[in-house]
Amino acid sequence: MEVLEVKGLKKHIGNRQIIKNIDFSIKEGEIFGFLGPNGAGKTTTIRMLVGLIAPSSGNIKIAGHDIGAERERALSNVGAVVENPELYTYLSGRENLMQIARVRNIPKEDIEQIIEMVNLKERIDDKVKKYSLGMKQRLGLALALLAKPRLLILDEPTNGLDPSGILDFREIVKNVARKNGTAVFISSHMLSEVQQLCDTVAFINDGVIKSVESIEDGTIKNDTEIYTLITKDSSNTAEILKGCNAVTEVQQQENEFTIAIKHDSSHLVLKLLIENGIDVKEIFKKHQELEERYMELVEGGRRL
Structure with a gap:
């Protein structure tokens, strides 16, 4: 089943056309890479996917719900880590998670499962200000996963991480896709990471998707x-x-x-x-x- 469907998407800012009629879709359990140089349209696309800005034309459907006509229902299926996750550094990791869990009525057992999934069990009760960058990224991912989203959107998720942090993050994302059937959209400039992590990759430049291709065993299928x-x-x-x-x-x-x-x-x-x-x-x-x-x-x- 297609979790995300993007059809005929365009975005104008003033007289400038930023996104030019792009189409792509992501299935359950699929990890989808979004590659392009700076200024290609990646950030504008993400802002439309998470409802921060509206398209000039075209459709975005998340779990079958049009983001324009059913904004709240569509976005209820989305979890996102865009740039650096916003965290309360004076609280513990667990307390950060509990802040969201209380609002959304998420049971305690679900929180424990997420903590286990992102490998933070040993440090979850430490103050976030003591966390490394990799741990903060994993906590941000845990926050995005709390509501069990159908679609997970990650913008440059491994920026600043050391090799060990990148490996940890990669395995967590793979597990989320495999075990939960979550569709994952990753915008990144790290080509090697996309090649090792993603099932599909879209190449975007100047607001146009040049190609959408499959990756198998780390190799482009062409x-x-x-x-x-x-x-x-x-x-x-x-x-x-x-x-x-x-x-x-x-x-x-x-x-x-x-x-x-x-x-x-x-x-x-x-x-x-x-x-x-x-x-x-x-x-x-x-x-x-x-x-x-x-x-x-x-x-x-x-x-x-």
Whole structure:
């Protein structure tokens, strides 16, 4: 089931169009990354998702409720950590959680489950002013999760965290998505984190979503796959590759070729080369890193 549906979303500020007709959706249990340079439209999109500003046109539905027509019902399904979480530093972690729990009538057992989930059990009764940045981020996440939201929105959640803090945060978010079926929207500039954490990534630039793509085992799933090929006969190899329908791009450096092949078609290319008497010394797939895809879509050039 789609927890978040965004269709035809636009936002004008004065005469400037910030968001230009974007569409995307997030399913239950899906971790969705939102990538783009500064000024691409990430923050404006988040502000619309959490109801801080209204779209100029288009629709945002959260758990089936339109944020324009059913604002309160829609936003009741959202938990968010945007920038630094607002915490009462003179209170303990538990007291911070209790402030929200009392207002929302959240039972004590639910609070204990959340404390366990974010790995704060040993320090939950300490004053927040004694917390590290990573612990404050985890407490902010706990506050966002108290009401068991269907959609969790995180804006640069690992900013300033050390490697250990990043690892902890990553595992917590994965557990939230897997165990609770929570849809997670993460806006981040840390490409490596998105690659290791997310199931899907949207690339946004200049208010336009350039592509929405799947990530599997830390690798972008794409229509084409990049291979390195080494042969003994470079001139004939180049001619055959350029005439092959399964090959979309060829780069050559002496007897080494970097080629883009249509998905699941590498066996056809290899068969064609062998049938034409080409001595293939080596062929292997290059797993496309998120950074490479980012450069291709946002910076405007593929780096084979």
